[in-house]
Amino acid sequence: MSEILTLTHVSKWYGPVMGLSDVTLDVKPGITGLVGPNGAGKSTLMKLATGQLRPDVGTVTVCGKTAWSAAAKLYMGFCPENDVFYEEMTGRQFVRGMTRLCGYSKREAYRRADAAIERVGMADRADKKVRGFSKGMRQRVKLAHALVHDPQLLILDEPMNGVDPVGRMELYALFHQLAESGKALLISSHQLEELEKLTNRLMIIARGMLIASGTLSEIRETLADIPLSVRLDCDQPRKLAADLLNLPDVLGVELSDVHSVVVRVQHSRRFFTNLGEYLAKESLALRRMESLDASTQAVLDYVLKR
Amino acid sequence: MSLSLMGYRSWQGKLGSSLRSIWPISRVSLQLVFRQKLYWVLYVLALMTFFVFFFGIYLFSQIDTETITPNRPGIPAQTANKFFVDIKNSIQKDLKLSGDVETYRNFYVLQGYYVMVVLAMAGSLIIGNDYRYGSLAFYLSKPMGHWHYLLGKIFTVVIFTALMTFVPALVLYFECSMLMEEGYFWEHLALLRGIALYGLAIAFVLGVLVVTLASAVRRTAPLVMIWIALLAICPVMGNLFVDRLGYSANWRLIDLWNDLYVFGSWCLNISPVPVVGQRGFIRRQPSLTPVLIVLGSVMVFCLVYLHRKIRAVEVVT
Numbered sequence: 001m002s003e004i005l006t007l008t009h010v011s012k013w014y015g016p017v018m019g020l021s022d023v024t025l026d027v028k029p030g031i032t033g034l035v036g037p038n039g040a041g042k043s044t045l046m047k048l049a050t051g052q053l054r055p056d057v058g059t060v061t062v063c064g065k066t067a068w069s070a071a072a073k074l075y076m077g078f079c080p081e082n083d084v085f086y087e088e089m090t091g092r093q094f095v096r097g098m099t100r101l102c103g104y105s106k107r108e109a110y111r112r113a114d115a116a117i118e119r120v121g122m123a124d125r126a127d128k129k130v131r132g133f134s135k136g137m138r139q140r141v142k143l144a145h146a147l148v149h150d151p152q153l154l155i156l157d158e159p160m161n162g163v164d165p166v167g168r169m170e171l172y173a174l175f176h177q178l179a180e181s182g183k184a185l186l187i188s189s190h191q192l193e194e195l196e197k198l199t200n201r202l203m204i205i206a207r208g209m210l211i212a213s214g215t216l217s218e219i220r221e222t223l224a225d226i227p228l229s230v231r232l233d234c235d236q237p238r239k240l241a242a243d244l245l246n247l248p249d250v251l252g253v254e255l256s257d258v259h260s261v262v263v264r265v266q267h268s269r270r271f272f273t274n275l276g277e278y279l280a281k282e283s284l285a286l287r288r289m290e291s292l293d294a295s296t297q298a299v300l301d302y303v304l305k306r
Numbered sequence: 307m308s309l310s311l312m313g314y315r316s317w318q319g320k321l322g323s324s325l326r327s328i329w330p331i332s333r334v335s336l337q338l339v340f341r342q343k344l345y346w347v348l349y350v351l352a353l354m355t356f357f358v359f360f361f362g363i364y365l366f367s368q369i370d371t372e373t374i375t376p377n378r379p380g381i382p383a384q385t386a387n388k389f390f391v392d393i394k395n396s397i398q399k400d401l402k403l404s405g406d407v408e409t410y411r412n413f414y415v416l417q418g419y420y421v422m423v424v425l426a427m428a429g430s431l432i433i434g435n436d437y438r439y440g441s442l443a444f445y446l447s448k449p450m451g452h453w454h455y456l457l458g459k460i461f462t463v464v465i466f467t468a469l470m471t472f473v474p475a476l477v478l479y480f481e482c483s484m485l486m487e488e489g490y491f492w493e494h495l496a497l498l499r500g501i502a503l504y505g506l507a508i509a510f511v512l513g514v515l516v517v518t519l520a521s522a523v524r525r526t527a528p529l530v531m532i533w534i535a536l537l538a539i540c541p542v543m544g545n546l547f548v549d550r551l552g553y554s555a556n557w558r559l560i561d562l563w564n565d566l567y568v569f570g571s572w573c574l575n576i577s578p579v580p581v582v583g584q585r586g587f588i589r590r591q592p593s594l595t596p597v598l599i600v601l602g603s604v605m606v607f608c609l610v611y612l613h614r615k616i617r618a619v620e621v622v623t
Contacts, residue, residue, distance in 0.1 A: 050446070051446070052442075052443060070324045070450050070451050071449070073447060074449045076447065078443065080443040080444070082439065082440035082443065084440065085441050085444060086334070086338055086441070088337075088338060089337065093337070098445075100330035100333075101331065101448040101449070101450055102448055102449055146447070149449075
């Protein structure tokens, strides 16, 4: 897969305040989640990626063009978190006006704006003034504005804020369609459970640095020294619990209910190898195995604590 | 929802230059301004000077007609003529509505007071709110440069100002062409060029200045206060230094509106030194060169500031 967005050793300072420090990353087609606590540098990264800021050090390119240039912006669409815009205009007028900025003829701009409005499910409400829009409707109008020129890279800052559950499902479907059609989506969100439904590829930012990137399992792999909780369901939980304590990486065992054992392990990869061998030797069948610490939130908590 | 069903197709045509984004930015900004009733009220108020001139010129031309009309029933011809001549002289002396070069200069000078007030109010709406509410991100994520955005906003103020100055002056010129002596339009083409130059100078200088101030201040109230300080207090100071304290006429350069007046007088090919007052008191004016230097410096300063500002759209919150 070719990189659509590339940051190479990028640093950005706001006077004495460090916004981003020596960040190198690339975003490929598909959906990538951008997570991190407040003030971590997510907004700075997005502003750099959308060419609103110039890096003090390093380079930012979109489809091979410098992100700052107008040429690069043809390949990107940005949906900012801010949803206060021109209240006196209708949603359609706003999207049409913004589409004209892309250089299309008036007719083509209007056609594209109308199509984008339809895609985000606002066709029947776009002729009302923005002043009367709910937060969810504003999100959709912003999304239409970002989609309108068919960009290769979509950068979405908290796109699900205020969108109702039905609307979320529609937007998830749209995001997946866009990703399947070869576009790269970089989605920043605080709602990790929402992000989990969209992707398992994450970039975690803290204190202006990229501290982890990859799929959830890849990130979890890098945390080998951090204990992992695994729930095992079987017919003989007491025997399993007793035997597991003999395995070298097991730190503790807990019987959670009639059929379940929760085991806390140190080196997950080695543990799973040993567990497989043990189960084969004892001819024990597991009904279910689930890692309790592999959720996005758990991984994020671990990464941020490091 | 299939992508192909949504009319989403790749663009086969040639995209226009980024420069073409200037007009849509201006159009959106003008729409924003003219959607507010307050600005319609202010705009109509700003056109009051225009209406005074428009009907004044009409009256002036009618007096010419009336004075050559022979005896009217019930009024002795001599009395009627004296009455009309007095009115005519009064109009000519105070407002200079004869359709000559002073008519237009006078119009621009008087219109300036309204323009200042309206621009101060409109400045924060046209550009200040983009900074204040973060709407800048919508523009800057589109395929255009930061300067295109600024040029679009400056162009908005230029159009807005021209609608209050240059366009009404043009209407007055056409009115004079119809009401004054035959051949007025073609014989005064140099005057038309001067009207255009003066009007555009006002529009561009004020456009750049308003955009700069609105970028710096953003909120309406402080913007109005600074604007008033610039364009109302500076003239008072200039008058004080030059007329009362007898300092060099160059002290009047601090009055930007007066600088535009001197430049406009040059455009209209008329002396910028009017004789005012009962005793023929002469208002000394600086020469054109320092005026051009001041206006140029103000423009350069504003553009440099905007350049630095637009590079630093980020705000550490």
